[in-house]
Amino acid sequence: MKKKTVGTGEKLTVFDCTVRDGGLINKWQFSDTMVRNVFEAVNASGVEYMEIGYRASEKMFSPEEYGPWRFSKDEKIREIIGETPLNVKLGVMVDIGRVESDDLMPADESPLSFVRVATYLKDMPKAISLANLIADKGYESFINIMAISTVNDYDLAKGLKDIEEQTNVTAVSIVDSYGALMADNVKHLVATFKESLTSKHVGFHAHNNMQLGFANTITALDSGATFCDATINGIGRAAGNCPLELLLNYLNDPKYNLDPVFQVLQKVFIDLRNEIEWGYLLPYMITGMLNEHPRVAIALRNSAEKDNCGDFFRQLTTPECYNN
Amino acid sequence: MKKKTVGTGEKLTVFDCTVRDGGLINKWQFSDTMVRNVFEAVNASGVEYMEIGYRASEKMFSPEEYGPWRFSKDEKIREIIGETPLNVKLGVMVDIGRVESDDLMPADESPLSFVRVATYLKDMPKAISLANLIADKGYESFINIMAISTVNDYDLAKGLKDIEEQTNVTAVSIVDSYGALMADNVKHLVATFKESLTSKHVGFHAHNNMQLGFANTITALDSGATFCDATINGIGRAAGNCPLELLLNYLNDPKYNLDPVFQVLQKVFIDLRNEIEWGYLLPYMITGMLNEHPRVAIALRNSAEKDNCGDFFRQLTTPECYNN
Numbered sequence: 001m002k003k004k005t006v007g008t009g010e011k012l013t014v015f016d017c018t019v020r021d022g023g024l025i026n027k028w029q030f031s032d033t034m035v036r037n038v039f040e041a042v043n044a045s046g047v048e049y050m051e052i053g054y055r056a057s058e059k060m061f062s063p064e065e066y067g068p069w070r071f072s073k074d075e076k077i078r079e080i081i082g083e084t085p086l087n088v089k090l091g092v093m094v095d096i097g098r099v100e101s102d103d104l105m106p107a108d109e110s111p112l113s114f115v116r117v118a119t120y121l122k123d124m125p126k127a128i129s130l131a132n133l134i135a136d137k138g139y140e141s142f143i144n145i146m147a148i149s150t151v152n153d154y155d156l157a158k159g160l161k162d163i164e165e166q167t168n169v170t171a172v173s174i175v176d177s178y179g180a181l182m183a184d185n186v187k188h189l190v191a192t193f194k195e196s197l198t199s200k201h202v203g204f205h206a207h208n209n210m211q212l213g214f215a216n217t218i219t220a221l222d223s224g225a226t227f228c229d230a231t232i233n234g235i236g237r238a239a240g241n242c243p244l245e246l247l248l249n250y251l252n253d254p255k256y257n258l259d260p261v262f263q264v265l266q267k268v269f270i271d272l273r274n275e276i277e278w279g280y281l282l283p284y285m286i287t288g289m290l291n292e293h294p295r296v297a298i299a300l301r302n303s304a305e306k307d308n309c310g311d312f313f314r315q316l317t318t319p320e321c322y323n324n
Numbered sequence: 325m326k327k328k329t330v331g332t333g334e335k336l337t338v339f340d341c342t343v344r345d346g347g348l349i350n351k352w353q354f355s356d357t358m359v360r361n362v363f364e365a366v367n368a369s370g371v372e373y374m375e376i377g378y379r380a381s382e383k384m385f386s387p388e389e390y391g392p393w394r395f396s397k398d399e400k401i402r403e404i405i406g407e408t409p410l411n412v413k414l415g416v417m418v419d420i421g422r423v424e425s426d427d428l429m430p431a432d433e434s435p436l437s438f439v440r441v442a443t444y445l446k447d448m449p450k451a452i453s454l455a456n457l458i459a460d461k462g463y464e465s466f467i468n469i470m471a472i473s474t475v476n477d478y479d480l481a482k483g484l485k486d487i488e489e490q491t492n493v494t495a496v497s498i499v500d501s502y503g504a505l506m507a508d509n510v511k512h513l514v515a516t517f518k519e520s521l522t523s524k525h526v527g528f529h530a531h532n533n534m535q536l537g538f539a540n541t542i543t544a545l546d547s548g549a550t551f552c553d554a555t556i557n558g559i560g561r562a563a564g565n566c567p568l569e570l571l572l573n574y575l576n577d578p579k580y581n582l583d584p585v586f587q588v589l590q591k592v593f594i595d596l597r598n599e600i601e602w603g604y605l606l607p608y609m610i611t612g613m614l615n616e617h618p619r620v621a622i623a624l625r626n627s628a629e630k631d632n633c634g635d636f637f638r639q640l641t642t643p644e645c646y647n648n
Contacts, residue, residue, distance in 0.1 A: 001473055001504045001505050001506050001509045001615060003506060149325055180325045181325050182325050182327065182542075182574070183539070183542065185325045208535070210538065210570055210573075211532070211535055211537065211538045211539070211567070211570060212538065212539055213535065214534065214535045214536065214539075215507070215535070215536055215538075215539030215540075216539075218506075218507065219507075233606075243535070245606070245609065246534055246535060246609065249534075249613045250506070258637070259634075259637065259638070259641075262606070262610075262633055262634045262637040262638075263634040264634075265606060265633050265634060266631065266632055266633050266634030266635065267634065270631040270633075279604075280603075280604075282557075282569070282586070282589060285569065285570065286586075289573045291325060307590065307594040308590055309586055309589050309590050309594075310583075310586040310587040310588075310589060310590030310591065311590065313582070313583065313586035314583070314586075
């Protein structure tokens, strides 16, 4: 039925975060074959950006515990690319305080072309400093503001003003970490971001706790966001993300090709779903509706009481839980 | 986050279709315990209407093949209700040509208070005749127009005019049988229905093929629909429906109580999901995006190739499939 149509003058840009966000489920312990299959599919799909993992310091995370895409070293990325001509821009995400300047080579010596900084609003001065370090090294830079459903408009306006004035990031993304936003919240946030960020793009990163990952992404684009995140099959921690297959079908732009996405869905994701869990599950819906981090729901899903959503609902909504 | 708020003067009404629509998956072979648990939960939740099954003639369907909720006999319904005081209005759905006048007792001799007619637009004269028979017997009557994504506005306006002029149904519902509608389609359809149906309410019945079941229901309500359908856990044929738990949380009306819904989710639906399948699965997404009946996807899910979504995508989108 009616889809987004091209030719309206607006340029929409898609970020694939399949490996980076999916790795939050299994500490980035994906096989090289899995990552190569995903890279080949995204590279053939016409998607503009692929965030292949986090870049982090090995001084802070043990390579015994965490898989390669916690670190996403340049040489590992070159191994994955092999001889494939690059259509997609490759990049990584970095967290404040978990990466050091030495972890990033100058961009012209790296297979990466962009780096996104993930931050909470309260850490904005550190995020801006890190985004500028990234830009100084020659990478395209971005900032993602996490847990956006917990910030107030006054503090947000201040943080956005600082980004606008002090950085040259391409886009700043609204991240619905708790999967708590309804359509009206999305519209309000995109309007707020656009008002402050007169020289940057606005992006959106959805979570699917209330089956609104795809719908909220559409709302964000309709409201003026021009960058959006998605993952194949919606893979991502807890309830997961906006599914890339739904988004590309909706965007309906001839530059995108759905076939490689469906082929890798069949080849990789059917089996992967039997190994690790993500998607709409009732404990994640409950934390989403309460605007809470999914960590208590993740803990429940890893326990013997994993299916006791009725008990979990009562635990989280009974007043005495909060009156201490 | 922001939810629908009460007190705006609009009265929204929820239909639970858990047993009726869920039964499309397993030929209504639910145990009495399951149906009683669902009834008790819905009855305690504050939901206004519960469609407990289809009413159909035993001359047309074999009770050996079909479970009790294909027929939903008055005496069976009385067995389920037992001594429980009724808060919810109970009713059934009927299909054109699959029920006879004798299958419906006068309303004052039945535990049912409403009957909904499911019809395709092309069968509107029969649907109107059946709706009037239902009303004459003393039941509150409704019409649901199925496969709405396949009709044109000209024929639709004619059908709606006939309903407006020739019946006294309470509401007419838009049924997105193929799960193919995007938000803009929903807005357009609700506006079209409201324009023709000046003396009736407009309802909405979503399917979740593209993870838009809940989102499209919100869009319909925001556009002026006042009746909406939902099922516990989104149970329903193929990709399923708008989940009642998400809808009641969104409606945020103190008359609704989420606790009995979460208790029955834990008690009944966790196990049920291990027995029968519904929800967002890639073959259903593919038929939804192509605006097709899910029957080919249902057949795929019942075959050895159930997970071959890449092959299925190519089969349905390769031009030679259509050029014969």
